[in-house]
Amino acid sequence: MFPSRFRYEAPTSIEEAIALLGANEDAKVLAGGQSLIPMMKLRFANPALLVDINNIPDMGYHRADADGSFRIGALCRHADLEKSTILREHQPLLAAAAPLVADPIVRTRGTFVGSVCHADPQGDWAACMVALGGSVIAQGPNGKRAVEVKDFVSGPFTTVLARDEIAIEGVVPKAQGTRTGGYLKLERRVGDFATAAVAVSLDMSGGVVKNAGIGLVGVGSQTINASEAAAALIGSSLDDEAVDRAAELAAEASNPRGDHRGSADYKRHIVSTFVTRIIANVQRSEMQVA
């Protein structure tokens, strides 16, 4: 299999890449290519021009900034995050998800930002970013804008990016206290997309939840922001009542379809179980630290 014909450009600056996108009606950004190339081979996608951003320097970073935010550049690969110690130190939710995205070979090329841009309802990173209240920085001919990931993903495989905009980085906001959380993913075999997965982020201070977010994967036609479930945790000390309520609301927020990976009821059940389990894991590890 090979894709239909396209023109290929590999600019060495963002500005050049944006100009190419602007000047061509039917152009696409090529990042890790681990979603786009398979789709082009199947001819689900037939762009006339590919703008390969892999030769643009200084975009492979991920770092904790002095202002408390955490930034992930457009060419930071899944594997970079999987191996990262600063990620483990600052972003426990992202660190928990990193080894569960695809398989080790796909992870050496696939990018964090590309995954968010791909907006697959089964994508792991978009759900994590929704839970963390994270944003994407989009750059176009008129400059940059920040879009929260919950608003960035506008539907299955669709984002609000304009034709001539490139997502240059993902930004996770500063924690309100100590950040904890976790990611659980049920897959049929290692490296598969999720049957269902849950991302929970908790910012804690003095044993009380200051901020919380819950993102759901594979249980709807797009990434789900279970904001009511998260709200049930805020202000609580993660007592059983609050946790049970959050688990119930998360299952209600999900809208799964039965398929070869499992029935709708089964997936809904996984969602509530995972919310409870992630929080129990967080509490257990805090007890060990204390």
Added chain:
Amino acid sequence: MTSLFEELQPAAAAEVQTTRVDIKINGEYKAAQIEPRLLLAHLIRNGFRLTGTHTGCDTTNCGACTVLMDGAPVKSCTVFAVQANGHEVTTVEGLATASELHPIQEGFKDEHGLQCGFCTPGMMLSAKALLDENLNPTEDEVRWALSGNLCRCTGYQNIVKAVLWAAAKMRGDVPADEAATADDSPGGEA
């Protein structure tokens, strides 16, 4: 210079974009004039005639087409050949020297890490990427590192053993079962 698919396709029309790529493959510099939609797997197999790299699924799932690009394993059916321009590629042909198998190859031989052999080149390159970073992997780490490579024959057990064998050999330890064989041999106890 290899012109790809020259015997299969009439000369490309003038308006079709072709690009020259220079790739260091198994230590040797090679160049090709190619269409951008050509996949790295096809350049390696049909252009450079290195048929040790296999294509199994052609849908980014099986890992049979795994090669190393700048030391990192990639599925060559899911990288465009133009993207390898200026990069270093290692295929299974790059493992052995003229006179000696690579320890990973020896391991697969010694531990019966293959049956039909279709998955083997990809397995060995994923194993190489692991051992280049960690010469002391646990069994779990080996299984994890190979989890992007599918095998329909072996049940994986002997593949994992083969990689652990290679790790021991590369560390300079005598691989466990080689010691065992020595003990079993006549005179081994003397």
